[in-house]
Amino acid sequence: MSDDQALGITESKEYNTGEWYAEVVQKAGLANYGPDGMSGFIITRPRGYALWEGIQNYLDGQFKATDVQNAYFPLFIPESYLEREKDIVEGFDPEVAWVTHGGNQELEERLAVRPTSESIIAPYMAQWVRSHRDLPLRVNQWCSVVRWEATDTKPFFRTKEFLWQEGHTAHETEEEAYEETMTRLGQYRSLYEDVLAMPVMRGKKPEHDKFPGADTTTTVEALMPDGKSVQAGTSHYLGTSFAAAFDLTYSDEDEEELPAHTTSWGLSWRSLGALIMTHSDDQGLVVPPTIAPEQVVIVPIYQEDTEEKVLDYAEDLREELAEAGVRVELDDRDERNPGFKFNEWELKGVPVRFEIGPHEVDDDEVTVVHRPDGEQAVESRSDVVDAVEDHFDEVYAKLYARAEENLTENVRDAEDRASILGTIGQHGGYVRAPWCGKEECETEIKETISAEIVMVPFEDDEERHHPDVADGCTCAICDDEATETAFFAKSY
Amino acid sequence: MSDDQALGITESKEYNTGEWYAEVVQKAGLANYGPDGMSGFIITRPRGYALWEGIQNYLDGQFKATDVQNAYFPLFIPESYLEREKDIVEGFDPEVAWVTHGGNQELEERLAVRPTSESIIAPYMAQWVRSHRDLPLRVNQWCSVVRWEATDTKPFFRTKEFLWQEGHTAHETEEEAYEETMTRLGQYRSLYEDVLAMPVMRGKKPEHDKFPGADTTTTVEALMPDGKSVQAGTSHYLGTSFAAAFDLTYSDEDEEELPAHTTSWGLSWRSLGALIMTHSDDQGLVVPPTIAPEQVVIVPIYQEDTEEKVLDYAEDLREELAEAGVRVELDDRDERNPGFKFNEWELKGVPVRFEIGPHEVDDDEVTVVHRPDGEQAVESRSDVVDAVEDHFDEVYAKLYARAEENLTENVRDAEDRASILGTIGQHGGYVRAPWCGKEECETEIKETISAEIVMVPFEDDEERHHPDVADGCTCAICDDEATETAFFAKSY
Ligand SMILES: [Zn+2]
Ligand SMILES: [Zn+2]
Numbered sequence: 001m002s003d004d005q006a007l008g009i010t011e012s013k014e015y016n017t018g019e020w021y022a023e024v025v026q027k028a029g030l031a032n033y034g035p036d037g038m039s040g041f042i043i044t045r046p047r048g049y050a051l052w053e054g055i056q057n058y059l060d061g062q063f064k065a066t067d068v069q070n071a072y073f074p075l076f077i078p079e080s081y082l083e084r085e086k087d088i089v090e091g092f093d094p095e096v097a098w099v100t101h102g103g104n105q106e107l108e109e110r111l112a113v114r115p116t117s118e119s120i121i122a123p124y125m126a127q128w129v130r131s132h133r134d135l136p137l138r139v140n141q142w143c144s145v146v147r148w149e150a151t152d153t154k155p156f157f158r159t160k161e162f163l164w165q166e167g168h169t170a171h172e173t174e175e176e177a178y179e180e181t182m183t184r185l186g187q188y189r190s191l192y193e194d195v196l197a198m199p200v201m202r203g204k205k206p207e208h209d210k211f212p213g214a215d216t217t218t219t220v221e222a223l224m225p226d227g228k229s230v231q232a233g234t235s236h237y238l239g240t241s242f243a244a245a246f247d248l249t250y251s252d253e254d255e256e257e258l259p260a261h262t263t264s265w266g267l268s269w270r271s272l273g274a275l276i277m278t279h280s281d282d283q284g285l286v287v288p289p290t291i292a293p294e295q296v297v298i299v300p301i302y303q304e305d306t307e308e309k310v311l312d313y314a315e316d317l318r319e320e321l322a323e324a325g326v327r328v329e330l331d332d333r334d335e336r337n338p339g340f341k342f343n344e345w346e347l348k349g350v351p352v353r354f355e356i357g358p359h360e361v362d363d364d365e366v367t368v369v370h371r372p373d374g375e376q377a378v379e380s381r382s383d384v385v386d387a388v389e390d391h392f393d394e395v396y397a398k399l400y401a402r403a404e405e406n407l408t409e410n411v412r413d414a415e416d417r418a419s420i421l422g423t424i425g426q427h428g429g430y431v432r433a434p435w436c437g438k439e440e441c442e443t444e445i446k447e448t449i450s451a452e453i454v455m456v457p458f459e460d461d462e463e464r465h466h467p468d469v470a471d472g473c474t475c476a477i478c479d480d481e482a483t484e485t486a487f488f489a490k491s492y
Numbered sequence: 493m494s495d496d497q498a499l500g501i502t503e504s505k506e507y508n509t510g511e512w513y514a515e516v517v518q519k520a521g522l523a524n525y526g527p528d529g530m531s532g533f534i535i536t537r538p539r540g541y542a543l544w545e546g547i548q549n550y551l552d553g554q555f556k557a558t559d560v561q562n563a564y565f566p567l568f569i570p571e572s573y574l575e576r577e578k579d580i581v582e583g584f585d586p587e588v589a590w591v592t593h594g595g596n597q598e599l600e601e602r603l604a605v606r607p608t609s610e611s612i613i614a615p616y617m618a619q620w621v622r623s624h625r626d627l628p629l630r631v632n633q634w635c636s637v638v639r640w641e642a643t644d645t646k647p648f649f650r651t652k653e654f655l656w657q658e659g660h661t662a663h664e665t666e667e668e669a670y671e672e673t674m675t676r677l678g679q680y681r682s683l684y685e686d687v688l689a690m691p692v693m694r695g696k697k698p699e700h701d702k703f704p705g706a707d708t709t710t711t712v713e714a715l716m717p718d719g720k721s722v723q724a725g726t727s728h729y730l731g732t733s734f735a736a737a738f739d740l741t742y743s744d745e746d747e748e749e750l751p752a753h754t755t756s757w758g759l760s761w762r763s764l765g766a767l768i769m770t771h772s773d774d775q776g777l778v779v780p781p782t783i784a785p786e787q788v789v790i791v792p793i794y795q796e797d798t799e800e801k802v803l804d805y806a807e808d809l810r811e812e813l814a815e816a817g818v819r820v821e822l823d824d825r826d827e828r829n830p831g832f833k834f835n836e837w838e839l840k841g842v843p844v845r846f847e848i849g850p851h852e853v854d855d856d857e858v859t860v861v862h863r864p865d866g867e868q869a870v871e872s873r874s875d876v877v878d879a880v881e882d883h884f885d886e887v888y889a890k891l892y893a894r895a896e897e898n899l900t901e902n903v904r905d906a907e908d909r910a911s912i913l914g915t916i917g918q919h920g921g922y923v924r925a926p927w928c929g930k931e932e933c934e935t936e937i938k939e940t941i942s943a944e945i946v947m948v949p950f951e952d953d954e955e956r957h958h959p960d961v962a963d964g965c966t967c968a969i970c971d972d973e974a975t976e977t978a979f980f981a982k983s984y
């Protein structure tokens with residue numbers, strides 16, 4: 001165990017969220033900062049990467065079960081290809097890393113390290129699609145992308161290089177493409193709600209904040225404990241504009257040449273940042289058993305005369321759990337005392353601890369401790385392997401309930417400009433307000449308090465709407481008619 | 493189906509191997525060439541990427557079962573970090589892609605797109621290791637690397653960007669590190685022999701051809717049908733030189749500070765190139781069922797009056813196979829005739845075809861056809877799901893036997909310079925010769941016929957040695973004593 005891991009968390013989640021987060025990431029062994037000359041880059045350590053693999057495995061399984069195929073496109077994109085996106089995206093000015101030399105030769109055309117890949121994926125999809133029989137076409141890529149933004153580094157939230165997946169699909173009709181958009185958004189929601197124990201809200205980005213060139217940008221938003229919203233995954237219905245720009249057309253049954261309807265959707269390791277931020281506490285990392293690299297740690301407690309029987313009992317239990325498919329670690333290090341071990345595994349985020357001392361051995365029992373709240377239970381040795389899944393479910397439910405409570409408590413209504421500003425200023429979280437749909441009304445709020453409209457609920461998501469909107473009220477900022485419900489929040 | 497896939501292979505594997513290979517890769521839908529301005533790069537299409545995922549899944553499982561953890565290090569490496577490797581590696585002149593600008597700013601120090609990552613991984617491993625308790629440390633990374641070599645592109649064999657894994661480990665003792673080196677080599681061999689149906693030979697690279705700075709470089713070599721050897725995976729015991737250069741030290745039980753013994757090992761998508769090259773034929777791609785994206789294709793054969801009963805029977809069978817975990821595709825496209833479908837699925841490399849016509853339905857049977865040789869069998873409908881694994885095994889065995897025969901027939905002995913040159917000139921393949929161990933003797937051969945010593949068998953691998961070496965014969969090229977057996981071959 002290296003020194004940095006042995007020391008506990010010193011910052012407070014409540015009072016010093018940013019510093020606390022950075023400390024958890026480092027001391028739980030999730031990531032290190034990049035070397036000199038590489039600010040903005042991080043090293044993802046095995047414990048951090050294992051969490052990302054958990055996210056990947058779940059989503060990749062969902063994607064494959066719904067007819068998505070993985071592919072791999074080049075790391076570099078010629079400048080002229082990126083330029084082509086200017087036809088679609090006004091004012092496109094890519095903040096990218098530029099490769100100008102290969103070996104000792106200057107390149108004729110400089111190459112961008114991909115900031116996103118549609119400008120190279122779309123032309124190939126265009127080659128692959130000839131007829132309506134080639135549709136739908138669904139391609140996904142797991143890769144790293146680079147965006148040269150000069151901001152402070154926050155591991156997994158803000159880094160110049162980040163890991164993500166980007167999915168790109170082409171369809172015959174708008175309905176199909178829109179359904180695809182919603183399918184992927186639903187899979188992102190399922191990742192958060194069914195695997196990461198985080199309730200999220202689904203909605204659309206306002207017209208003026210859509211992905212450039214998109215017809216509709218949908219988002220899942222997660223509320224962080226500091227009251228800011230994280231855009232936790234986005235799915236875009238792109239209409240036919242990208243297809244037209246990249247000649248992604250197909251011939252229909254009557255041999256007519258038509259542009260395809262396309263979608264794209266992406267989720268990055270920001271999901272990992274949101275996971276860490278949501279559940280962890282002043283003792284360190286907290287993650288649900290669904291994704292924890294170790295679900296159970298067994299800590300034996302013994303004196304010299306009880307060592308053998310305790311360790312035998314513990315090892316026997318470890319084997320049985322491992323055979324049952326539980327990710328289990330027996331911490332039988334001799335040089336560390338149980339208290340040290342408790343702290344260390346709490347720091348590292350193992351959700352369930354089994355304590356085994358001479359009493360447990362004598363009584364054929366196991367003491368079970370839940371990571372998030374220290375709740376203890378005693379299980380009989382013969383039942384404990386069966387019971388462990390129930391404990392996982394309980395821990396999951398506790399984490400989910402806590403995050404849900406945070407979300408529910410922090411959606412507040414406002415009907416005028418002053419109360420939008422006052423409520424966000426005082427509480428953070430989301431403020432729900434009737435809105436006319438004009439960007440100027442958002443700008444007013446943004447300039448005063450740097451909160452923005454992070455989402456607008458879907459039309460059919462009635463419980464998310466501000467209750468007055470249906471009754472024909474006016475916009476909370478101007479006097480125009482309110483046509484939508486805006487969720488204002490500060491965001492990451 | 494796009495036009496390029498519908499056309500069959502026109503080149504000959506035997507007479508025009510290079511062009512044939514390129515044609516198989518493109519027409520089987522495995523890869524496309526990069527766009528203008530990006531020569532040397534390829535687009536890995538879903539069918540190609542699925543094969544790479546198969547390789548990844550197998551190796552990743554093996555690695556994890558033997559205590560390797562995945563991590564992710566930055567895509568870029570500062571020039572000064574690469575320079576540090578010069579201490580270890582004389583004449584190190586990296587042919588890399590250089591990032592010189594981020595957005596509109598010129599960087600203070602230019603960044604290399606990683607050509608390999610030891611120069612950034614080792615310093616972090618040095619940070620993570622304090623005491624002997626932190627050892628062994630095993631880290632692996634799946635990523636892409638870029639090497640700016642100006643050679644002709646050959647998909648998966650020679651590309652400027654390629655996908656690979658690089659493993660890096662640190663240990664207390666030479667013995668442990670050497671064992672690690674051999675464990676990883678054994679896993680590579682297992683990938684080839686147990687998953688890809690390719691026999692390989694294990695051995696060492698000659699002293700003068702080791703990985704720069706390594707103590708021992710081990711390799712698995714695969715013989716291609718054109719008589720050239722492919723270095724199909726390498727595993728290095730690095731001694732303590734890398735540890736010393738990067739301060740990767742640990743304190744032992746007596747608090748003494750010692751350099752760790754390190755290893756590194758890597759396998760790239762060249763394995764995929766070797767797989768395609770080995771088994772495929774003039775009809776297209778051939779891969780074993782172990783790794784095929786679709787293991788079985790069902791082709792229904794019907795006229796208008798038998799359509800319904802044939803399709804019902806076929807769909808029923810498809811469901812049953814899928815439930816049994818078989819990767820199966822039912823090709824029920826109405827607009828294509830069976831002959832077209834046979835050709836297309838042969839081109840795409842599906843190893844087992846089920847043909848179902850009215851006769852099969854009436855007799856409760858299925859006609860089973862093996863991809864590599866067209867062998868047919870008739871199975872009763874009730875047995876076929878159980879029997880399918882036997883067919884997979886048979887197909888695997890056929891592919892393996894054919895590759896093994898090619899290998900066995902193409903290891904020839906030579907005892908003098910003339911017969912080394914003559915034998916390689918006439919037959920290609922491996923020529924096994926007694927060797928003194930001096931580079932000059934290899935140089936003579938290399939300059940005349942561009943064959944080199946691709947490996948030297950391990951000491952205990954007695955059957956691989958040239959029979960005369962044990963008896964104290966002289967080197968086949970000079971008059972010095974032969975101390976080793978050299979395998980000469982042309983190589984990729
Ligand atoms: Zn308004
Ligand atoms: Zn010699």
